[in-house]
Amino acid sequence: QLGNDLAVDTLFSRAxxxxxxxxxIVDAFDxxxxxxxxxxxxLLAGGSLGSAANFLDIGLGPRLESDTDDTGYLTAHAGTGAHLRSxxxxxxxxxxxxxxxxxVIGGTDVVVEGTVDAPLDVDIAAGDDVRFDGGTISADTVRxxxxxxxxxxxxxxxxxxxxIAAVTSAFLTxxxxxxxxxxxxxxxxxxDLQADTIDVTATPPDPAQTLAVNATGVGGGEASNVVLDLTSTTAVEVGTIYATTSTTTATTPLFTVFDGRLGDHAIVHTPxxxxxxxxxxxxxxxxFDVRAFTLSGLYDMVVTPESALIGAFIITQNPRKVVFSNPGGVADLRSRGRLNALEHQSKNDKSNRVARGAAENFATAAGDLVFVDPAVFECGKPGEPNACEDNN
Known part of the structure; x- marks a missing residue:
């Protein structure tokens, strides 16, 4: 013992x-x-458990094969910081x-069976799984x-x-x-979420707070599947969602996706x-009230109780609801020749490229919304005044 501190070299017990x-309570050697x-x-310490520069190294569990209990648990309190490694x-x-x-650093699994609490940060890293088994992590920020x-x-x-209950933010990967x-x-x-598959339910501590969520693969790549259940009485903002497939349920009056990228499809449910x-x-x-497609795989959207603004091409929509598409500008009969390729989009890649270029380059206004005259997609036989043009 060094003053009020307890420096531990080696302690062993079968119990x-x-x-x-x-x-x-600290590690006696670095x-x-x-x-x-x-x-x-x-462990009960008025000061710290371990230190940021030298974690206290522990190993909990049975020491003999004859022991029937194959788990070991930790109960600990630190007056300042806790730095523990298994x-x-x-x-x-x-x-x-x-x-x-x-x-906390675990070489294999770390199981959250009870309360893990700190006013500043909780940071848990595991070689294998981090498992929640009825416990809760509470802190300002959780990683x-x-x-x-x-x-x-x-x-x-x-x-x-x-x-997980975090006052400011939570990051899981x-x-x-x-x-x-x-x-x-x-x-x-x-x-903030990064994994190949994601299934998370999230709400802010105060239901009236705006909830901000980002979901991608590890390192910001594309996840294979994302499932989100998000709730806020004010707004839910998805800054980034990159996934081959995703399903988001947003119980909120204002839902926004700022940067969406999909490999196959994205489904969104609001009230x-x-x-x-x-x-x-x-x-x-x-x-579905709205069916849309994106040639690039990129999309965004803003959904309110009254309307939906979709950053993708609209295929079908519920006629009883207000839906807008926002590639930018206004397309009408003056652009018929340029947009006629939209009729053939399902036939070949060239048509897709022509249609995309037409929407970007031949819009006649600079607004945020696009309105397409249905007559653009209706044309007659050769020789008629409104004969189709083959721009392929």
């Missing part, structure tokens, strides 16, 4: 270990060797709170990174209730999935609109 210090090996561990064994966080911040060994998930809890087995439930005004945007498929799809 539990309880350590209490008026100051800090090394990655395990300081505490036990079935379970209880290099080789799964770590169950039964209860962990700190006066400033929590940093969870699973799968540092190349494979891993952030697994949602099967129990109802919030998994995993090479495989975020929200596997069950959706991860997040309460934060800003949520008053059901919208589907496809990359190439223009076949009839029942059950």
């Amino acid at each position: 539990g270990i309880w350590l209490t210090a008026p100051g800090s 090394s990655d060797e395990t300081n505490i090996r036990a079935q379970s561990l209880n 290099p080789s064994l799964p770590l169950i966080l039964h209860q962990l709170d700190a006066g400033t911040e929590v940093r 969870i990174a699973a799968g540092s060994d190349g494979r891993g998930n952030v697994v949602g809890s099967a129990a109802d209730g919030t998994d 995993a090479p495989d999935g975020v929200g596997t087995e069950a959706p991860v439930e997040v309460r934060a005004p800003r949520v 008053t609109f059901d919208i589907r945007v496809d990359h190439h498929d223009r076949r009839f799809q029942p059950g």
